[in-house]
Every structure is written in structure tokens, then in C-alpha cells.
Amino acid sequence: MNIVVLVKQVPDTESPRRLKSDDSTLDRAAADGVINELDEYAIEEALRVKEAHGGEVTVVTMGPDKATDSIRKALAMGADKAVHLVDDALSGSDALQTSYAIQQVLGRTGFDLVILGSESTDARTGVLAAMLAERLGVAQLSLANKVEIDGTAVTIQRQTDYGFDRVEASLPAVVSVVEKINEPRYPSFKGIMAAKKKPVETLSVADAGIDAGQVGLAAAATAVVDFAEAPPREQGQIVTDEGDGGVKIAEFLASKKFV
Amino acid sequence: MAEILVLVDQVDGEVKKVTLELLTLAGRLGEPAAVWVGPGYEGAKDRLAEHGAAKVYVAADEELNSYVVAPKAALLAQLVNEKSPAAVLVPATPEGKEVAGRLAVRTGSGVLTDVVDVAEGFVAEHSIFGGGVIAHAKVTTGTPIIAVRPNSVAPEANPVTPAEEQVSVALSDADRAAKIVERVVQEKGERPDLTEAAIVVSGGRGVGGAENFSIIEALADSLGGAVGASRAATDAGWYPHQFQVGQTGKTVSPQLYIAVGISGAIQHRAGMQTSKTIVAINKDPEAPIFELVDFGVVGDLFQVAPQLTEEITKRK
Numbered sequence: 143m144n145i146v147v148l149v150k151q152v153p154d155t156e157s158p159r160r161l162k163s164d165d166s167t168l169d170r171a172a173a174d175g176v177i178n179e180l181d182e183y184a185i186e187e188a189l190r191v192k193e194a195h196g197g198e199v200t201v202v203t204m205g206p207d208k209a210t211d212s213i214r215k216a217l218a219m220g221a222d223k224a225v226h227l228v229d230d231a232l233s234g235s236d237a238l239q240t241s242y243a244i245q246q247v248l249g250r251t252g253f254d255l256v257i258l259g260s261e262s263t264d265a266r267t268g269v270l271a272a273m274l275a276e277r278l279g280v281a282q283l284s285l286a287n288k289v290e291i292d293g294t295a296v297t298i299q300r301q302t303d304y305g306f307d308r309v310e311a312s313l314p315a316v317v318s319v320v321e322k323i324n325e326p327r328y329p330s331f332k333g334i335m336a337a338k339k340k341p342v343e344t345l346s347v348a349d350a351g352i353d354a355g356q357v358g359l360a361a362a363a364t365a366v367v368d369f370a371e372a373p374p375r376e377q378g379q380i381v382t383d384e385g386d387g388g389v390k391i392a393e394f395l396a397s398k399k400f401v
Numbered sequence: 402m403a404e405i406l407v408l409v410d411q412v413d414g415e416v417k418k419v420t421l422e423l424l425t426l427a428g429r430l431g432e433p434a435a436v437w438v439g440p441g442y443e444g445a446k447d448r449l450a451e452h453g454a455a456k457v458y459v460a461a462d463e464e465l466n467s468y469v470v471a472p473k474a475a476l477l478a479q480l481v482n483e484k485s486p487a488a489v490l491v492p493a494t495p496e497g498k499e500v501a502g503r504l505a506v507r508t509g510s511g512v513l514t515d516v517v518d519v520a521e522g523f524v525a526e527h528s529i530f531g532g533g534v535i536a537h538a539k540v541t542t543g544t545p546i547i548a549v550r551p552n553s554v555a556p557e558a559n560p561v562t563p564a565e566e567q568v569s570v571a572l573s574d575a576d577r578a579a580k581i582v583e584r585v586v587q588e589k590g591e592r593p594d595l596t597e598a599a600i601v602v603s604g605g606r607g608v609g610g611a612e613n614f615s616i617i618e619a620l621a622d623s624l625g626g627a628v629g630a631s632r633a634a635t636d637a638g639w640y641p642h643q644f645q646v647g648q649t650g651k652t653v654s655p656q657l658y659i660a661v662g663i664s665g666a667i668q669h670r671a672g673m674q675t676s677k678t679i680v681a682i683n684k685d686p687e688a689p690i691f692e693l694v695d696f697g698v699v700g701d702l703f704q705v706a707p708q709l710t711e712e713i714t715k716r717k
Contacts, residue, residue, distance in 0.1 A: 155648060155667055159530045166536070179649055237512060238505050260495070263648050263671075266529075267514045268495060269502030272470060276503040281578035282469050285495055287642070300469065301643055302496075303594050304412065305587035309469055311579045321649045322635070322642040363511030363542035367524055372535045378679075380691055383700025388708025391680060392716065394696040398678055400600065400624065400657050401713050 143197030143313075146251055147188040148244065148258035148270070149216050151175040151209040155263055165359060166366035167234045168264060170206060177212040180259025182219075182326040183319045187289060188257045189220045190324065195291055198222045200251055204232060204243055210342070217337035218329030224340070225251060229347040234359025237265070241273035246352045247345065248278065253314055255296075260285050260318040271318035281311030284318040403487035404434040404456060406480055408473065408500060409449070410492045414441030416448045418597045419492040421556035423549055424452040426519055428559055431487050434458060435563070436480065438473055439466040446563070453559035460568045468572070469579035470496060474503035476570045481508050481544050488523050493548035494596060501548045510543025515652070517553040517675065531648070531667055532674030550675075551597040552654040587641070593627050595644060600626030600657045601676070603646050605669075606633035607662020607683065607702055614640050616706050617661055623713040629653065629673075631663045647672035662702045665690025682706060 153159045153173030162169045177185075188199045201216040201224035203209050213224045227247055235243065248256065256278075261268035275282030283289070286298040287306065294313045299306040301320050329337070347354050355361060381390055395401045405427035410417040420435070427433035434456035435449050442459045449457060458480060465472040477489060477500065489504065491497040493515045505512035516525040520537075523545045527536045540546065595601065602624065604617035614628075621628045630640040632647050646653055648671040658676035663669060665681070665688055673679075674693065681690045681697045682705045691697045698705050 155531075155671070159533070161534065161536065237502065237514075238510075241502075241506065266652075267502075267512075268498045269505070269512060269514060272474075272499035272502035273506050275578075276471070276474065276506040279575040279578075282471065282499070282503075283579055284469065284499060299585075300581075302584075303494075303596065303643070305585045305643075307469075307581045308583040308585065309579050310582050315579070320642075321645075363505070363509075363540060364513055364538055365541050367537040367539055369534055369536035372528065372533055375679075375693055375695075377692075378695040378697060380686075380694065380697040380699065382686070383698050383705055385704075386708075387682070387698040387700045387705040388710075389712050391682070391696060391698060391705070391709045392712035394680070395657070395713070396716065398657075400678075401716050 143191065143195050144252055144254045145188045145191055145197055145199045146202055146248060146253040146256045147184050147199060147216070147221065148256065149181045149185065149201050149203045149212055150178045150262050151203065151205050151212040152178045152262050152264040159264070161369050165234060166369060167359065175208050175211060177215055178259055178262045180261060180319065180321060183321060183323050184257045184259045185216050185219050185221060186324045186326040187319055191255065191291060200225060202244065202247055202251065203227065204240060213342060214337050215329060217340045218333040219327055220333060222340065224342045226342055226344050227350055228344060231347045231354045231358050234362060235357045236362040236364045237267050237269050237273060238363050239357045239361065241270055241277055243350070243352050243357055244274060245277045246350045250350065255313060256316045258318050260320050271316050275316040278316065281315040283309055283311055283315050286317055286319050287323050289317060289323070403431045404484055405431040406477065406486045406489040407433055407435050408477065408491040408497065409435050409437050410494065410497065411441070411445060414444045416445045417492070418556065419551040421452045422551065422554040423490045423492065424449065424454055425557045426549060426554045427490055428453040430519060430523065432456065434486065436477060438476060439463055450563050451558055451560050452556060453561055454563050455561050457563045457565050458568050459565055460570060462569060464572070465570070467581055468577050469581060470499045470503060471576040472570065472572055473500045474507055475572060475576050476568070477504050478507040479570050480568070486544065488545040488547060491548050493550040498548045501546045505546050508543055510546050511540035512546040513538055513540060514548040516547050516549045519547055519549065523547070528675050531671030550652065550654055592621065595627045595629055595651055596653055598627035599655055600624045601629050601653050601655045602626050602659045602661065603629035603631060603663060604634055604640065604661050605631035605663030608634060608639065611639040616703070620659065620661070620706050620710045623710045631669050660690050661706055663690055664688045665693065
């Protein structure tokens with residue numbers, strides 16, 4: 143089975159995250175880059191599908207040079223090879239353009255299954271799986287907390303507010319995963335060493351057959367008008383419980399008309 | 402006045418509150434036109450009419466709810482092409498955002514997700530990086546497709562008599578690629594949905610075990626609120642994962658958020674920081690959650706929370 147797992151490098155939530163004042167795009171240089179957390183679950187699921195059904199796991203990443211660190215980690219976890227789409231022309235692309243660029247890369251790699259995290263911790267749009275399924279004309283098996291494959295039949299549990307939907311489709315398909323679908327493995331020392339020798343293909347926009355006029359900040363279908371730091375919340379009242387803490391909260395809630 | 406399409410969020414004919422919020426918002430920007438997908442419109446008609454749905458497009462075919470997301474996007478794309486609305490509003494729920502994504506591809510339009518307000522000219526306000534930055538953005542290509550976070554707008558009554566139009570949409574094979582074969586409803590009870598509840602009470606590491614979540618549930622029930630949990634609590638298996646509030650779980654923005662035994666790591670704050678009023682109970686006076694609170698009690702949650710529940714019940 144040809145399994146492609148999409149990995150995004152995002153700024154670490156623990157480090158300062160800001161927009162750049164010149165073009166209002168994310169300042170990727172200011173923060174430490176880490177693998178988007180939900181993508182680790184996607185990598186793990188891809189490896190489990192491979193272990194159960196055979197095949198090969200290819201990591202696909204779109205991002206700047208330093209995203210190589212995230213690619214190496216995915217390879218160290220056990221993915222077989224990687225494709226890194228890296229080009230200044232892509233900077234500032236929005237979700238619509240990103241899905242177009244990745245579609246072009248998937249056209250080169252081919253796929254039976256594309257697996258990704260259901261959203262990234264930076265932009266949090268949660269639209270990529272849906273956009274890719276739409277562009278590729280294949281099944282959208284998104285928000286999965288369980289994936290089962292039998293031959294070319296795929297069944298997932300799609301997480302909902304009320305529980306889950308059981309969804310069936312045939313390969314090829316796009317699967318997005320939510321946390322708790324599995325427990326991502328840590329790279330072993332052997333895995334880290336092996337990752338250094340695994341092939342990483344670097345593609346430019348031209349290499350991937352992407353129309354440069356359709357990607358990047360200038361061509362984006364959305365634009366940031368302005369941004370500012372949110373005003374800090376006013377410091378509230380904090381009391382130490384002296385046996386009447388619950389009553390005090392109730393009084394506060396009453397003053398705000400919640401009770 | 403230009404139409405603003407509003408995708409109705411409903412389960413088995415029960416209209417979600419976020420729909421009424423979107424209709425109210427649409428009424429400020431143009432003429433609200435609700436889009437109903439599947440059977441059950443008759444039972445929900447009055448609720449939409451009370452909140453300003455001047456127009457309703459009814460696509461009653463049951464088949465539209467039998468496949469994941471694509472039929473809704475197909476229907477909205479058809480309406481965008483035929484009716485040339487000024488914008489499309491959908492709820493910024495996981496599914497709503499997916500509908501927005503597919504619709505954006507189909508119509509070649511820009512999409513803005515997780516929006517907390519929309520002003521004139523369809524300038525959308527976002528609260529990003531866990532509430533640390535307020536950004537305004539707009540769609541520059543195609544029809545603005547905007548996913549609005551539940552609880553961002555107070556729904557207002559605006560009774561109208563809707564003009565109804567039945568619509569049908571032809572689905573392609575690709576639209577039918579992911580078939581929903583079973584809906585499994587897990588313990589819902591009488592509590593409101595977490596993402597649209599006006600009051601949320603969440604428990605964290607301090608709760609100490611699955612059996613103690615009854616304390617959190619009792620407090621939530623006394624207020625008519627929903628129950629949430631921090632990642633520490635869901636990772637430990639004390640409460641089901643779909644109730645996790647935070648960066649890798651749900652984003653909530655209720656009128657009142659009560660954090661019980663939650664330290665308030667940035668991953669948690671990313672999911673609740675835009676709550677209007679925040680209250681915390683924690684035994685650690687240094688817990689970062691206290692930086693956010695309107696009212697906080699440093700103390701033992703096993704003493705404070707039950708006392709609070711009792712006091713609320715007494716005051717009813």
C-alpha cells in the first residue's frame with residue numbers, strides 16, 4: 143500500500159508566536175519548530191497500517207528549510223522516505239493554495255491512503271483534509287478516532303459531538319486523525335540512525351508542476367487587514383479558601399447574574 | 402439587499418444555537434437566507450423564522466445526510482452559483498469548517514475559519530495564538546466563506562415570515578465516496594453541547610480520578626452547563642476524549658468557564674481563553690490559570706466545588 147502522511151512543522155506552542163509586521167504572516171523564524179502534534183498521530187497510524195498491510199510510508203512536507211528537522215523525526219519514527227516541497231514562492235500561501243500545492247505533489251507520489259492530523263496548532267483551520275478530498279475526488283474520512291482496513295475497504299469512526307459516525311469508503315482515501323486514535327511511538331536510537339540514510343527528495347514549485355502564479359501571499363484568496371496583541375485580561379479577585387470558598391464563588395456568580 | 406447564506410446546524414431536526422447566532426450576524430450584513438439540509442424542516446421552521454431567516458432554501462433529500470460533508474458543499478456551491486450571495490456563513494465546528502473548505506475549492510473562493518465577529522465589508526475578526534492576538538482578515542477572491550465560532554454573537558429575536566424554496570442537488574460519485582453507515586450516540590444526557598454551552602465546568606489533573614468527575618458533573622448540572630476536561634484528565638482516561646478543551650481538543654467560548662483543578666497550561670488556555678467570565682478553583686496559588694480569572698479560589702476543590710454546588714442549588 144502506498145501511504146502518504148502529511149506533516150507540518152509548526153511553531154512550538156511554548157515559544158513566542160507572532161505575526162510579522164511587514165506582511166502579517168507567521169514569524170516562523172522567531173519560534174522553535176516542532177512537528178504539529180496531531181501529525182504525530184497521523185505518522186503513527188500510517189506506520190500501523192503499513193505494519194498490518196505492507197507497503198511504504200512517504201512523508202510529504204511543505205515548508206521552509208528548517209522543516210527538515212520534522213521530516214527527520216518522522217523518518218526516525220519509521221517512515222520510509224520523504225518529499226519536501228520548499229520554495230520561497232510558497233510563503234504566505236493560504237489553505238486553498240496549500241491544498242492545491244499538496245495536490246500537485248500527491249500527483250507525483252501517487253497514493254492509496256493520505257493521512258494527516260485533523261488540524262494544525264498554529265493556523266487551526268482544520269480544512270486541509272476536506273479540501274484535498276474535494277480536489278482529488280476521493281473519500282473524505284476525516285476526524286477519525288479509529289481506522290480499519292480490509293482489502294480496499296476502509297471504515298473509520300468519525301468523531302462527533304454526540305459520539306461518532308461509522309463511515310465506509312473504498313481506497314484511495316484521505317484520512318484525518320484526532321488525538322487518541324493511538325499513542326505515537328518515540329523514535330528509537332536505531333530509528334534515528336537509520337533516518338539519516340533515508341531518501342529525502344526536495345522539490346521546488348517548478349519541480350512539482352505547481353503554477354507559481356497560484357501560490358504565495360500575492361495570490362492568496364484571503365488577506366490579513368491588521369492585527370494587534372489582545373488587551374490583557376484585567377486581574378480578577380483571588381481569595382484563599384477559609385471554609386467558605388464555594389459560597390464566595392456563588393456570591394460572585396450571583397453578582398454576574400449566573401445564578 | 403444581498404443574501405447571506407447560513408448553513409443550518411441541526412441534528413435530527415433540532416436546530417443548534419449557533420445557527421441562531423449566525424442568522425443574527427447575517428442580519429447585520431445583509432438578508433439572512435438559511436440553508437436546510439435533509440428532512441425535518443417543518444418542525445424547525447418557527448425557530449428559524451423567529452431569528453430573521455427571511456429566506457430558507459430547503460434541500461429535504463435524506464440522502465444528503467448519508468455522506469460525509471461533500472453533499473452539503475455541493476448544495477452550497479450550487480446556491481452560490483445560482484443566487485450569487487454576498488457571503489456564506491457556517492458554524493466553526495469541525496464539520497462546519499470542513500464544509501467551508503470543500504465549498505472554497507468548489508467555488509474558487511477564500512475561506513476564513515474560527516472567526517469571532519464579522520464587520521461591514523465582511524472583515525472578519527480572529528482571536529489567534531490562544532487568544533493572544535486579535536487579527537482582522539478578509540476574503541479577496543470569490544464569495545467570502547466564513548466559519549464563525551459558536552457563542553461569538555448573542556442571538557436576537559427578529560420574527561419574519563420566511564420565503565421558502567425547495568432545492569435539489571445532483572450528487573456526483575465523488576460526493577458519495579464516504580458513506581455514513583451508522584450514527585452512534587454516546588452518553589449525551591441532558592447537558593448542552595460543549596462547544597455551544599453558555600456555561601462550561603471543566604475538571605483537570607487535580608480531580609484525581611474518573612470517579613471524582615461526579616463532582617464536576619454535579620457542579621455543571623447545578624448551573625445547566627456542559628462538562629469539559631483538560632488534557633491531563635482525558636489522557637488519564639478519567640473523562641472521554643471528546644470533552645477535552647484545549648489546543649488538541651475543543652475550543653470553547655462560553656459566557657462562564659469554571660476551571661476546577663486545572664493549572665492552565667498554554668495548551669489548555671488556547672481552548673478557553675476567549676470565555677467571557679472565568680472562574681478557577683486550584684490548590685496551587687501559583688497556577689497560571691489564576692492569571693486569567695475574574696474570580697479565583699485557592700483551595701481544595703473537594704471542599705470548594707461541592708460547597709459551590711450546594712450554594713447554587715440553595716439559591717435557585
